[in-house]
Amino acid sequence: MRPPVRPALLLALLLPLLALSASSSAQKRGERRNQASQVVDGVVAGGAVPAAISRLRYLREEAHAADAISLALRKAVDERVRRNLVAVLAALETRNAEGTLTRLASDDDSAVRMYAAQGLARLKSRNTQVLLPLLTDKSSGVRKEAARALGASRNPKMGGTLVKAAKAEKELEVRAVMLAAVGDAGDAKQAPALKEFLASDSESTRFAAARGLCRLGSQDGFAFAGKLLGSEDRFVRRQGLELYEGVAAKKAAPALKPLLEDKDRALAAGAARILYQGGEAAMLDWLVLASWNAKADEKLTYEKELETLQLQDDRRKAILRKAGVAP
DSSP: OOOOOOHHHHHHHHHHHHHHHHHHHHHHHHHHHHHHHHHHHHHHTTOOHHHHHHHHHHHTOHHHHHHHHHHHHHHOOOHHHHHHHHHHHHHSOOGGGHHHHHHHTTOSSHHHHHHHHHHHHHTTOOOGGGTGGGGGOSOHHHHHHHHHHHHHTTOTTHHHHHHHHHHHOOOHHHHHHHHHHHHHHTOGGGHHHHHHGGGOSOHHHHHHHHHHHHHTTOHHHHHHHHHHHTOSOHHHHHHHHHTTTTOOHHHHHHHHGGGGGOSOHHHHHHHHHHHHHTTOTHHHHHHHHHHHHSOHHHHHHHHHHHHHTTOOHHHHHHHHHHTTSOO
């Protein structure tokens, strides 16, 4: 009969293994951080921004990279290098970047201001005070990104300010972003003001106002979208579907659920993706299974939407196993 292993002895045997595991984990993280620092150094040396962003996301060291970029920005004097660094920082979507982005929102360089506003929008930053002056910036790109960021803040108090800015805005593209951002801000009291823009001579203005109204859950917006969805032209119908982007699934379901059976499978797949992003988790399973069962020429329709959702392979496999169609 084997003698029982004493707890103290067992702990003594396990501790070296645990220490080794912890040491290995720390070493790997140190290696990733070194690589992230090298990527930042590469941007300073003139490396491509998209490649740097992709690499940093792969390493999953966004916070460390944000700190490294903040330090590099203090030393950078070349205009192009500064812009590239801020463009990378804006794309990392890490809270470690928020302080630097907030400071850069008032930078002398308009490109830097624009990237800073983009980054704050991705973070859904509540630092609206630094963004408000940018609504009247001399650069249309800055105005547009500032409006998007104010909408992303989900601060209802920004709704009235965005409507006022839209009324004064001359650039149609910028005005459209401002009107859509009113819906994102979430102040339902702005619905009547948005409704007035539905009578605009500009198609993009009418469409943006309808988008804002839909995001506010307004029946005026849904009625506008419904007319487009009722068209026989598939491209017009897809415009109607687009108006439901960013709308909560509970509000979008009455219009979008019937589209799951539509003969236009691109419209059906888009409706499922929008419902999923709006909070209906079952729609992800629907997309995965629809892709699994689709014929070769239809499969790409569903895969396009799944790619938008950045579906991981392990998640896909789990859904297929749950449905009993894959081992």
